Amino acid sequence: MAAGLDAMQLYILFISLASLCHWLHYVQLKHWSEHPNLPKDLLLQLIERIRLERDYDTLVIYGSEPCVFHELLPQLGLPTVLLSQGSSWEDWSFSSKSLLLICNSNAEQEQNRRTLLKLQQARRLVYLEPEKQPTEVCEAYFQREQVNVAMVDAVGNLYSCRCFQQENYVQLALNLSDSYQTESTALVNLNSDFDKESDSNSNPHYDAIYVEQFANMRGLPIRAEPDQNGPRAFVYHKPSTGEYEIKGYLSNLITSFAERVNATVKLRDDIGLGQKMHFNNIMQLVKLNQLDIAATLATTMDFGRNDYLTYPYIHSSYCFMIPVPAQLDYKEIYTLIVQPLVAGVLIVLFLIFSLLYIYSQDLNWRRFSLIEMLLNDRCLRGLLGHAFPMPAQPSRHLKAICMLICFASIMTTTMYESYLQTYFTHPPHEMILRSFEDILTSRYKIAVERERAIHWVFENFNLTTTNAHRVLLFDDWQELLRLRETFNDSFIYPVADLHWLTLQEEQKYFRGPVFYYSEDVCIKRFILLALPVRLHLPYRQLFERHILAMQEFGILQFWMHNSFNEMVRLKVDSRMDYSHPEEPEDQLYVRDLTNILIFYLAAHLLACICFVLELCWARIFGIK
Numbered sequence: 001m002a003a004g005l006d007a008m009q010l011y012i013l014f015i016s017l018a019s020l021c022h023w024l025h026y027v028q029l030k031h032w033s034e035h036p037n038l039p040k041d042l043l044l045q046l047i048e049r050i051r052l053e054r055d056y057d058t059l060v061i062y063g064s065e066p067c068v069f070h071e072l073l074p075q076l077g078l079p080t081v082l083l084s085q086g087s088s089w090e091d092w093s094f095s096s097k098s099l100l101l102i103c104n105s106n107a108e109q110e111q112n113r114r115t116l117l118k119l120q121q122a123r124r125l126v127y128l129e130p131e132k133q134p135t136e137v138c139e140a141y142f143q144r145e146q147v148n149v150a151m152v153d154a155v156g157n158l159y160s161c162r163c164f165q166q167e168n169y170v171q172l173a174l175n176l177s178d179s180y181q182t183e184s185t186a187l188v189n190l191n192s193d194f195d196k197e198s199d200s201n202s203n204p205h206y207d208a209i210y211v212e213q214f215a216n217m218r219g220l221p222i223r224a225e226p227d228q229n230g231p232r233a234f235v236y237h238k239p240s241t242g243e244y245e246i247k248g249y250l251s252n253l254i255t256s257f258a259e260r261v262n263a264t265v266k267l268r269d270d271i272g273l274g275q276k277m278h279f280n281n282i283m284q285l286v287k288l289n290q291l292d293i294a295a296t297l298a299t300t301m302d303f304g305r306n307d308y309l310t311y312p313y314i315h316s317s318y319c320f321m322i323p324v325p326a327q328l329d330y331k332e333i334y335t336l337i338v339q340p341l342v343a344g345v346l347i348v349l350f351l352i353f354s355l356l357y358i359y360s361q362d363l364n365w366r367r368f369s370l371i372e373m374l375l376n377d378r379c380l381r382g383l384l385g386h387a388f389p390m391p392a393q394p395s396r397h398l399k400a401i402c403m404l405i406c407f408a409s410i411m412t413t414t415m416y417e418s419y420l421q422t423y424f425t426h427p428p429h430e431m432i433l434r435s436f437e438d439i440l441t442s443r444y445k446i447a448v449e450r451e452r453a454i455h456w457v458f459e460n461f462n463l464t465t466t467n468a469h470r471v472l473l474f475d476d477w478q479e480l481l482r483l484r485e486t487f488n489d490s491f492i493y494p495v496a497d498l499h500w501l502t503l504q505e506e507q508k509y510f511r512g513p514v515f516y517y518s519e520d521v522c523i524k525r526f527i528l529l530a531l532p533v534r535l536h537l538p539y540r541q542l543f544e545r546h547i548l549a550m551q552e553f554g555i556l557q558f559w560m561h562n563s564f565n566e567m568v569r570l571k572v573d574s575r576m577d578y579s580h581p582e583e584p585e586d587q588l589y590v591r592d593l594t595n596i597l598i599f600y601l602a603a604h605l606l607a608c609i610c611f612v613l614e615l616c617w618a619r620i621f622g623i624k
């Protein structure tokens with residue numbers, strides 16, 4: 001409770017509605033600019049000029065009273081946060097449109113990580129003590145990676161820090177009307193297309209106080225690391241320079257950004273071709289500030305809203321890639337075409353024909369017996385499409401029945417014949433797996449990395465101890481990737497559709513597709529993917545704007561669709577056919593007839609047994 005009160009005392013939050021003050025403010029400014037001798041008036045004028053450059057919605061004042069900025073508060077009339085101890089104790093999610101007024105060069109001692117991050121892009125105005133040099137102050141701020149800093153001293157000198165320059169600051173005219181006449185320096189030209197906002201005045205002679213410092217980085221190295229996981233980010237050896245360079249739809253984003261802001265991409269010295277990096281290792285480097293931008297993708301599933309990730313770059317789904325169902329064996333085709341319902345209908349038809357045949361012989365039921373009905377020799381042969389002897393001098397009725405049997409036999413035999421021949425030319429496929437239950441009952445195992453399995457697969461699916469063996473956990477993620485890249489069809493792999501695009505591209509050069517991407521069995525149907533960046537990356541916003549621009553122009557799509565072919569072109573990968581299609585068979589072998597032969601043997605055996613039984617029957621009962 002006491003700590004809470006202390007915190008309350010530390011920053012007193014002034015929030016006042018500004019409408020009235022605003023009006024007064026403009027009126028007063030007009031008046032003051034005619035008498036610019038008073039430092040207070042000049043300061044207000046300066047702050048108004050900053051607002052003209054880019055609007056601000058919150059003021060943050062670092063430093064304790066007495067301080068010139070506190071005296072201005074009534075005139076400023078904006079929501080203001082006073083941080084008299086130089087640091088905020090709680091996480092503040094300041095907007096990037098804050099203006100920081102700092103009472104002296106040491107007043108800002110922000111310790112809070114989140115506040116630091118939020119205020120990194122904000123503009124700062126420091127009231128410089130007489131004995132301080134602007135160089136030192138700029139240097140100190142640059143070391144903290146805060147670059148939007150301007151200083152004003154008691155005499156009325158205005159300085160603004162500039163990165164990437166011999167002298168790390170410029171002196172600007174405090175008086176607005178003077179500065180219109182000042183010949184603009186080359187610095188204004190730094191405001192390339194990236195920074196239209198701060199250049200809102202668009203007067204070429206207007207010297208902006210805050211410029212986009214990183215619009216021209218003058219060769220500053222950006223430390224990047226590709227994960228070398230497939231075509232999204234890979235390393236290749238450029239023969240013309242003899243250096244390793246990176247390509248892929250993630251790497252291209254970084255290299256094109258570097259080109260845009262005149263920076264260079266710096267890779268590890270000991271980088272080599274095809275050395276895959278695990279995502280966790282890259283993330284570790286990012287967290288240790290050893291990398292600026294990592295060419296890998298992190299999901300919002302793993303990280304949620306995270307300060308280490310950029311704005312989402314791509315979206316994807318995360319489903320399974322499943323082997324294309326195999327063709328059925330030829331010998332199974334015989335059993336496949338005998339559908340129980342059709343066979344049942346045929347048997348009923350046979351019985352009806354038998355009854356009709358028995359009746360129409362004499363137009364009465366005298367010849368009827370069970371055996372005659374069930375095993376009517378002529379009907380059986382007729383229906384199976386065999387020749388059978390016509391009875392001598394048949395009646396009209398009998399002739400009609402025989403005609404019917406012949407027609408029925410033509411229909412059924414033709415039907416089965418065509419069925420069989422079609423299937424022999426194009427054998428049907430096994431069942432497509434449409435649900436997780438199907439997968440669990442199939443002959444395939446799901447291959448997953450142990451680390452991911454725990455919260456991806458097991459959370460999503462109802463795995464019990466009885467079916468858990470259907471999942472194969474890999475400790476070695478490289479082994480798993482190798483299996484997937486070589487299209488080993490003993491397993492089912494979880495894969496993002498982003499990655500699937502490449503695999504699909506690769507499959508186009510196979511003799512037949514090996515896998516298909518299942519839209520039915522998914523772990524997540526929508527995930528957002530972003531690039532990991534260092535926490536206090538000072539050009540994070542520029543990079544994010546670059547991401548959006550690349551998306552907007554559709555260049556990302558182009559990169560993605562080209563990525564695999566690009567890899568082949570740069571000889572990092574080759575077009576290998578990992579499919580193993582069965583050779584189309586021209587002839588039938590005896591083994592293909594196994595089922596039918598077994599059926600034939602069984603029927604013969606049955607007939608022999610019947611015959612033996614009949615013999616015994618005659619012997620026992622003496623029937624001649």
Ligand SMILES: *[C@@H]1O[C@H](CO)[C@@H](O)[C@H](O)[C@H]1NC(C)=O
Nearest residue numbers: 459460461462463464465466
């Ligand atoms: C998982 O399966 C068990 C047994 O089949 C069932 O009792 C349970 O409700 C299922 N849980 C979910 C979340 O589907």
Ligand SMILES: *[C@@H]1O[C@H](CO)[C@@H](O)[C@H](O)[C@H]1NC(C)=O
Nearest residue numbers: 483486487488489490491580
């Ligand atoms: C697929 O992987 C399994 C297990 O590692 C192996 O036994 C099998 O031979 C592989 N199949 C092919 C076609 O490489």
